[in-house]
Amino acid sequence: MMDMGATDRDQRTRAYLETAHSLVQELERAMQAISCNGLSDLEESLAEQEVLTVRLRSLRRQLWVFNDTQPACLRPALERELPSDLVSADAELQAANRVYEAVLGHSSHSAALMTSLLGSANGQFQEASGARLKYQTWSCRM
Amino acid sequence: MGGLNATLNIGVRALDAAQAALDATSNNIANVNTPGYTEEVAQLSEDPLTQSGGEITGGGVTMDGIQSVQDELLDLQIQQQTSSQSSANTESASLQQIQTYFTTTGTDIATALTTFSNSLDALSASPISTATQQSVLSAGQDLAQAFNTTANGLTSAQSSANGLVTTSVAQINELTQQIAQLNGQIEQLTNSGQNDSSTEDQLNASVQQLSGLTGISVTQSKSGDTIMTGNGTPLVMGDQSFTLQTTTGSDGFQQVLDSNGSNITSTLNGGQLGGAIQMRDQTIPGMLSQLNSLASQFSSSFNAAQTQGLDSNGNPGLNFFAVPTGSAEAAAGITVSISDPSLLAISSVGTGSSNNNVANLSAVLSQALPSNSVSSTGGNPSAPLATSTPLTNGSVTSIADASTGATFTFTAGASSTIASLQAAIASAVTAGTLSNGTGLSFNAAGHVVISTTTTGDTLQVSSSDTVLGQFNSTSGKTPANAYASLVFNIGNAASNASTQYTALGKSLLQLTNQQSSVSGVNIDDETANLIRFQTAYQAGARIVSTIQQLNTVALDMGSSQSY
Amino acid sequence: MQINPNITPNILADLQQSQSMLNSALQQVATGRSVSVPSDNPAASAAMVQNTIETGNVDQYTKNISTVLASVESASSVLSTVVTALTQAVSLGTEGANGTTNASDLKAIATQMQGILSTVVSQANASVAGGYLFGGTGTSTPYTEDTSSPTGYTYNGNTDATSVVVGDTLSVQVNLPGSQIFSDPSNNVLGSLSSLVTALQSGDTSGIETATSSITSAIAFIGERQAFYGNAENQLNSQDTFLQQETVSLASQATNLVGVDEATAATNLSQAETDNSAALAATAKVLPNTLLNYLSNPS
Secondary structure, X not given: OOOOOHHHHHHXXXXXXXXXXXXXXXXXXXXXXXXXXXXXXXXXXHHHHHHHHHHHHXXXXXHHHHHHHOOHHHOOOOOOOHHHHHHHHHHHHHHHHHHHHHHHHHHHHHHHHHHHHHHHHHOOOOOOOHHHHHHOEOOOOO | OHHHHHHHHHHHHHHHHXXXXXXXXHHHHHOOOOHHHHHHHHHHHHOOOEOOOOOOOOOOXXXXXXXXXXXXXXXXXXXXXXXXXXXXXXXXXXXXXXXXXXXXXXXXXXHHHHHHHHHHHHHHHOOOOHHHHHHHHHHHHHHHHHHHHHHHHHHHHHHHHHHHHHHHHHHHHHHHHHHHHHHHXXXXXXXXXXXXXXXXXXXXXXXXXXXXXXXEEEXXXXXXXXXXXXXXXXXXXXXXXXXXXXXXXXXXXXEEEOOOOOEOHHHOOOHHHHHHXXXXXXXXXHHHHHHHHHHHHHHHHHHHHHHOEEOOOOOEOXXXXXOOOOOOXXXXXXXXXXXXHHHOOXXXXXXXXXXXXXXXXXXXXXXXXXXXXXXXOOXXXXXXXXXXXXXXXXXXXXXXXXXXXXXXXXXXXXXXOHHHHHHHXXXXXXXXXXXXXXXXXXXXXXXXXXXXXXXXOEEOOOXXXXXXXXXXXXXXXXXXXXXXXXXXXXXXXXXXXXXXXXXXXXXXXXHHHHXXXXXXXXXXXXXXXXXXXXXXXXXXXXXHHHHHHOOOHHHHHHOOOOO | OOOOOOHXXXXXXHHHHHHHHHHHHHHHHHHOOOOOOHHHOHXXXXXXXXXXXXXXXXXXXXXXXXXXXXXXXXXXXXXXXXHHHHHHHHHHHHHHHOOOOOHHHHHHHHHHHHHHHHHHHHHXXXXXXXXXXXXXXXXXXXXXXXXXXXXXXXXXXXOOEOEEEEEOOEEEEOOOXXXXXXXXXXXXXXXXXXXXXXXXXXXXXXXXXXXXXXHHHHHHHHHHHHHHHHHHHHHHHHHHHHHHHHHHHHHHHHHHHXXXXXXXXXXXXXXXXXXXXXXXXXXXOOOOHHHHHHHHOOO
């Protein structure tokens, strides 16, 4: 159980806010990397995301424990703007996360289609040449 | 602590709902590499490929061959995502417009409900003061006005979507004609052994544009592209194009017809057209229905509280609100029907008057609206459905609403038989004029009983009968709760549409960058690369889950304030 | 390889996106905080709807309590005074019933008793802020002299009881009609006092005894009526305390959800006051200081 003073808690809350903002930026960087097919950029960003989410989770746990050990009416008030900053930081993070999730979904889908296509390369179609190249008939169920 | 807990509860419930929605989506990502999914993709490679002649060879395929198919695959994905993005954009723009009616502007429903509630509370402290009585009337008028404005905002967005249907169809027809023409040109060139890449580019660009207007499925053959809508309606076949038409439907909105005149409106998905149809025919009607239910039930409950009391003149209270017939227009048409402050029913009926009825009026705002109700079509929401309402084969003998639904009992008329009444009702169920929740029962004693549990069910036995009424259900919420839910739904829908729009934009960028990238990498290397990407995407999916789990932190921390 | 023909739509899409994000950011700066449209934070928006309505209610309940508390407290203290007067009446009556009192003393006692009766009547007609405490919801003087009435007074008020809404599910009755306090059939206080005056004036010993005994039971009766007001006072006061806490909770919740400035604006909107102050508060953030000073100077 942590014994945390109010100042300490305010500091950790601010650390939480900073970390949340950094994570949003990291998600945006990852999506940028995906758009440009920048694999190493993406992999770097993912490593950073891991670090940040772990830190967020840990800060949250610490702050939660603090709240749990004190009845509400005895808890010192968070500095004036902090509570709404928390709410907006959270909203921003969740919004970015939703876009990230959708982008990952689309990209995984594309990657899987491509992998399967390449995997079938040892199979059964003949290349055509010249103008015919584009007019092989095939259909694709998406 | 009811107020505070209720407020927090709705926030938490709303967050839970969002959480559940996100959970569902993240499951989809997690399933990317499950066997079933792979199977579906594998089908791609099993689709038959035909040639114009020549044999099918196996093994030793060069990269060129793969490259051209990759190009096709990229094209198709780009088309599909362009359709989705365009649809999301259409929906997002519409929802952004709609949600302005639900923000705190001073003339919105939340503000008006607050003022109305306050005016009733003030009335209880000074019940005989003409000033406080007049304040209630004014606040009631403002509330009715707020309902009207909000409903009109929704119907005007619906109207805009309708206009978009017309313009989209016109644009589609222009494009399909162009594409057909280009197909013809290309075929001629091909037959004479030529190859004009700029015409091909034009063709691609046109098909791309078309996909932004509606979802399409493209098949390529030697005579050119065959383009159909997602549901198989032909748009282009080789050098021939098929025109879509529009016609005004029975609801006053534009219906889309194929070249044979069949109505394909509900089959259209994706693109600007699909998005407009979705908004006009599904999304906005859903919101209007919630709004109308609220207006109808609120006015009904308030009127009931009025009519159970006595006014300052000692007369039984009159209805305070008036809503138009059918409650499908409740929010747009709700008005205050009294203008004299002395008509407020402040006293209770009974020995020795008091202002106790004011508490009943206030209670309408702080207590749950009845969870089920049947609203009448007679223009008087507090009156039960007219039980003598004649039908072509009989009449309505009784209506009852209970927590499980509404029950209507019919009796055969003098000049008809129970059998003919049963037949009429059975065919109404088949024709969809009565959607039946729990079933139809035929009582041998001469009555027909219908029960329904579906909100919005309107009762009309045959086309020559008037609509008898509508079954409403608000799940027992207070007016504030019901409105707050609507605000959440709209905000959530707008947020989702915007999210999809943004995400698809980034995904499209990725695809178009792939298209324009120079390759020369062999298949094995490319496959290895893809696998690395997929591993990265999976890692990303785990991060997504972790972040979602942090969602409730703000309510835990942010709102625990000391006194 | 192919030139990417699709680059233009992407640029446009990005521009559109950044423009809308810029608009949103500008709006955030202008309003000071995060929730300006529901899509920014749907859950917070829904919670704010609830908060706004509940805050308005709590404000009004608080106003209601302060409106009626003065009357309730006054009524309670008036009835205390009445009890004192009745006690005095009983001792006068006991004295008058005592066989040792002579005729002139009796007359003196009768005069004193008349004074007490007048005092009690004027207390029955007490008013606070222009409203009669014991007239029901009537606007005429509750008790006026009436020689045709056996008690000498007639009740001109009504029997309406006022119940004030002070909570979502709490309504407190804050008055008793005078006819249930001073001229109730089961214990007619004014009647008993009048009878005592008459009996004292005429030296009717058994009449004096009867009237005095009635007044004794009236003391207990008024005491019960006083308890009604005391009880109402307690309810109102404890509800007031609760509402103060509610106000703080709701305000802090609003602050948490949407930030300080918008929470204040929302509270202003929720009050049934003119829109001007709310509009000023909202526009104050974007007006230059000099103009702001001009506008906020009361005329």
